[in-house]
Amino acid sequence: MSAITDNSILEGRSGxxxxxxxxxxxxxxxxxxxxxxxxxxxxxxxxLGALFALLLQSFFSIDEYSGLIxxxxxxxxxxxxxxxSNFDIILRTVVMAALVTLASALIAFPIAYYAARYARGKWxxxxxxxxxxxxxxxxxxxxxxxxxxxxxxxxxxWIFAKLHLSWLLDGxxxxxxxxxxxxxxxxxxxxxxFVYVWMPFMILPIQAALERVPGNLIEASADLGGHxxxxxxxxxxxxxxPGIIAGSIFTFSLTLGDYIIPQIIGSSRLFIxxxxxxxxxxxxxxxxxxxxxxxxxxxxxxYLWMAKKQGAFDAL
Amino acid sequence: xxxxxxxxxxxxxxxxxxxxxSVDLAIVEGEFFAxxxxxxxxxxxxxxxxxxxxxxxxxxxxxxxxTAEGVPPYRRNVNTVFQDYALxxxxxxxxxxxxxLMVKGVAREERLKAAEAALAMVKLPGYGTRRPGQLSxxxxxxxxxxxxxxxxxxxxxxDEPLGALDxxxxxxxxxxxxxxxxxxxxxxxxxxxxxxxxxxxxxxIAVFNxxxxxxxxxPEEVYKRPQTRFVADFVGSSNVLSPIFVKRLGYPxxxxxxxxxxxxxxxxxxxxxxxxxxxxxxxxxxxxNRLTIEADExxxxxxxxxxxxxxxxxxxxxxxxxxxxxxxxxxxxx
Numbered sequence: 077m078s079a080i081t082d083n084s085i086l087e088g089r090s091g092x093x094x095x096x097x098x099x100x101x102x103x104x105x106x107x108x109x110x111x112x113x114x115x116x117x118x119x120x121x122x123x124l125g126a127l128f129a130l131l132l133q134s135f136f137s138i139d140e141y142s143g144l145i146x147x148x149x150x151x152x153x154x155x156x157x158x159x160x161s162n163f164d165i166i167l168r169t170v171v172m173a174a175l176v177t178l179a180s181a182l183i184a185f186p187i188a189y190y191a192a193r194y195a196r197g198k199w200x201x202x203x204x205x206x207x208x209x210x211x212x213x214x215x216x217x218x219x220x221x222x223x224x225x226x227x228x229x230x231x232x233x234w235i236f237a238k239l240h241l242s243w244l245l246d247g248x249x250x251x252x253x254x255x256x257x258x259x260x261x262x263x264x265x266x267x268x269x270f271v272y273v274w275m276p277f278m279i280l281p282i283q284a285a286l287e288r289v290p291g292n293l294i295e296a297s298a299d300l301g302g303h304x305x306x307x308x309x310x311x312x313x314x315x316x317x318p319g320i321i322a323g324s325i326f327t328f329s330l331t332l333g334d335y336i337i338p339q340i341i342g343s344s345r346l347f348i349x350x351x352x353x354x355x356x357x358x359x360x361x362x363x364x365x366x367x368x369x370x371x372x373x374x375x376x377x378x379y380l381w382m383a384k385k386q387g388a389f390d391a392l
Numbered sequence: 393x394x395x396x397x398x399x400x401x402x403x404x405x406x407x408x409x410x411x412x413x414s415v416d417l418a419i420v421e422g423e424f425f426a427x428x429x430x431x432x433x434x435x436x437x438x439x440x441x442x443x444x445x446x447x448x449x450x451x452x453x454x455x456x457x458x459t460a461e462g463v464p465p466y467r468r469n470v471n472t473v474f475q476d477y478a479l480x481x482x483x484x485x486x487x488x489x490x491x492x493l494m495v496k497g498v499a500r501e502e503r504l505k506a507a508e509a510a511l512a513m514v515k516l517p518g519y520g521t522r523r524p525g526q527l528s529x530x531x532x533x534x535x536x537x538x539x540x541x542x543x544x545x546x547x548x549x550x551d552e553p554l555g556a557l558d559x560x561x562x563x564x565x566x567x568x569x570x571x572x573x574x575x576x577x578x579x580x581x582x583x584x585x586x587x588x589x590x591x592x593x594x595x596x597i598a599v600f601n602x603x604x605x606x607x608x609x610x611p612e613e614v615y616k617r618p619q620t621r622f623v624a625d626f627v628g629s630s631n632v633l634s635p636i637f638v639k640r641l642g643y644p645x646x647x648x649x650x651x652x653x654x655x656x657x658x659x660x661x662x663x664x665x666x667x668x669x670x671x672x673x674x675x676x677x678x679x680x681n682r683l684t685i686e687a688d689e690x691x692x693x694x695x696x697x698x699x700x701x702x703x704x705x706x707x708x709x710x711x712x713x714x715x716x717x718x719x720x721x722x723x724x725x726x
Contacts, residue, residue: 295445296478298465300492300543310495314482 134366143360153363157371162351166371169348172263173331176270177278177324183271184278184323185316191279192286207276219269219340226265226341228258256343266342270331277326285319286312321383328379332372348372394421394456396547396579397442402451403603404437411437413603414451419547419581421456424573426582426590429600430626435583438600439549442581443472456546466495471540472549476556477532479524485511485535486520492543510538513572530561537569541576550582554589566593587627591615599623616651619723624649631693638721641665647722652682654718655695657710664713667693671710674703685710 088094100107136145137152156162191203210218224230236245249255249262256262289312297307335349346354348368356365383389399417403410412434419425427435440446441453444465453460455470471492479488486507487494493503511517514534524532533553540548550569554562570593573580584590590597591611599606599614599622607619618624621632631652635645642665659666669685672692681703683695695712697703704710 290476290478292474292476292478293480295443295465296472296474296480297491297495298445299443299470299472300495300539301466302491302495303466306495310491311480 130366130369133362134370136363138361138363145362153367156364157367162368165346165348165351165368168345169332170375172267172270172347173328175267176274176331177327179267179271180275180278180327181282181320181324184275184282185320188279188282188286188316188319191283192289193291207279210273211276215273216336218273219337222265222269222272223260223341226259226268228260230258230260232259260341261343263342266338269337269341270327270334273337274327274330277330278320278323281322281326282316282319285316285322289315318389321389325376325380329372329376332375395419395454396421396423396456397581398452398454399438399441400452400454402438402441402448402453404434404441404446405449410603412441412448415603415605417598417605417608419579421546421579422577423595424570424580424582424593426584426594426597427600428584428587428590428597428627430585433600434603435585435598435600436551437603439472439551439581439583442547443470443549444468469543469545470547470549471543471545472551473533473536473540473553475551475553477524477536479532479535479539481524483524484520485516485522485524485527488524488535489520489539489542491539496543506542507538510542511535513541514538515568529556530565533557533565537572541572541578545578547579547581550580552583552585554584554586562589569593591627599627601626617720618649621647621649621722624720624722629694633691633693633719637687637691638719641667641719643719643721649720649722650693650714650718652694652696654714655693655697655712656714657683657695657697657701657704657712659711660713663716665716665719666711666713668709668711669693671704671706671708674706683710683712685712 088098133145134153135149135151136147137150138144139146157166187203187207191200195203225232227233233242233245236242245259248264249258254262254264256264259265259268293311293315294307297311298304302310333349335347335353338347339350348371352365352368355361355368395418397417397419399415401414401416402412403414404412415434415438417438427438429435437446441448442455442460444460444463444467448461455468460468479485480491483491486504489507489510490503493506494500498506508517508520511519514537516531516534516538519527519531519535524535527535533556536553553569554565557565566589569580569582582590582594591614594611596608596610597614598608601622607614607623609617614623614627618627618630624630624632628651630649633641633648633650635647638648639645655667667685667687669687671683672686673682673684675682675684676699677696678699680696680699681701683697683703685693685695687693693712
């Protein structure tokens with residue numbers, strides 16, 4: 077065999093690939109450039125470019141009579157956002173997104189905590205499967221399934237009846253705002269489905285954050301006299317916060333932008349996503365649709381800025 | 393003499409593994425107690441049983457006369473310096489040190505003052521505003537110490553606290569820990585696998601192996617009169633001689649320990665015992681040479697001789713001698 081020689085410098089691999097490897101080894105920056113150029117071009121032109129075009133559209137206005145776009149810079153469209161019927165849509169969406177985020181975080185944390193601290197081996201695999209499995213099936217199928225579950229004749233109503241708790245359900249549905257004829261056409265139903273559908277996006281980042289918290293920090297807190305609640309408050313929660321923020325970015329922004337769930341489950345009152353869909357589709361008011369789209373972007377920007385000010389990313 | 397920590401036939405099993413196997417132990421208040429042993433010998437589990445991170449499978453633990461089983465760590469007046477320090481990365485150094493006082497509800501001003509004083513005690517005054525990530529290993533070690541001591545614990549547990557430091561720093565910290573312990577009068581329980589560290593720092597040493605205490609005594613006792621072959625070998629890597637060999641030297645047929653430094657080159661004068669063999673290895677250790685001879689029976693014996701003495705040629709016949717009382721017969725029958 078000639079693979080082993082006494083030479084102190086081994087001969088280079090022959091062929092183009094061999095020479096290329098040597099070249100890139102000597103010029104790592106060129107390799108980095110070649111690897112980054114395509115995605116950066118894509119991100120820069122297609123993605124950011126489109127976003128910029130959209131932003132631009134929101135500063136145009138529509139001619140009420142001809143329905144044509146007037147390409148003159150104006151803040152008129154933004155003023156339209158503030159009229160009560162439009163502002164209600166924004167408020168409704170933001171409140172829903174905030175509640176969905178809060179509920180997701182509350183439900184996700186114990187699950188993520190279990191997965192990060194206790195689940196080992198096959199239980200860990202089962203956890204990932206359980207969290208990811210719903211993501212593999214169609215979003216529409218899940219929502220329609222929920223429509224059946226939440227319907228007046230659905231299994232949930234049946235379960236409440238069997239448990240002799242119909243009064244509870246009826247009482248809830250008779251409440252203003254959150255109530256309705258049945259769960260499937262109430263805000264409560266919309267809320268439940270949002271929480272269900274976005275849950276994995278909250279669980280996984282929290283789990284990843286908790287996974288990185290060394291177990292001995294929990295022990296150190298207890299050792300220094302920290303009760304479990306204090307350990308959570310002063311050690312676990314601050315260290316998990318980047319994960320919770322990451323998860324909330326998903327749940328919050330996905331809820332802000334979704335237009336299918338509130339259309340299938342809930343009242344007929346619009347959410348931002350539906351408003352965008354209606355404005356750029358049937359109404360043909362692209363500037364207003366664009367202005368509506370800017371709202372979640374601004375809200376997310378504010379949210380992240382506040383999170384950063386609160387020191388949510390200090391533990392990163 | 394008050395007993396600080398008492399173990400009465402304490403066991404901790406993890407499944408089939410007996411990490412701690414029926415250990416009896418009484419640590420006296422104010423002493424510097426070392427638990428020495430190789431990894432997996434149960435010494436760290438014993439420490440965790442004292443801290444409350446583990447609960448005994450069997451047996452009884454008392455801390456200053458009070459039953460400790462079922463008492464969570466946060467209700468024990470015992471603090472731990474963790475092996476990798478376990479400083480809170482999201483808190484400043486001062487907040488880290490003040491943590492124990494904060495969770496106990498000490499007013500902010502008071503606890504920060506106490507934390508500052510604790511930092512001064514470990515020679516890190518003015519470091520309070522930094523983050524753990526900005527400190528070196530040695531500095532973090534001191535912060536961990538200050539964080540534990542600021543609570544004025546009755547027992548301080550140290551889990552291989554010097555393991556991650558380089559030699560120079562380790563020696564310096566050994567000195568400081570010892571001084572600190574003497575001035576504070578707090579009971580220190582120190583876990584280490586480094587026999588030199590245990591010998592130089594501890595008032596008493598418990599040598600662990602396989603979840604059991606092999607020997608408990610002062611450093612001198614453990615070093616000079618090892619009770620088992622394991623202790624002889626682990627503490628100071630003594631020559632462990634077989635019963636046959638020992639009998640031939642004129643002693644009862646039992647295992648015996650013979651310290652390398654008890655041996656000297658040549659016949660010596662007076663009534664010294666001698667062993668002869670062929671020199672098989674020489675290791676230069678700076679101040680001394682470590683000579684290994686193969687005695688006639690195939691037994692290898694190491695001797696520590698001053699570097700100033702000329703070393704015989706490799707492979708040549710060598711005679712070593714030792715004072716009769718330096719050979720220590722062990723209890724270990726097996």
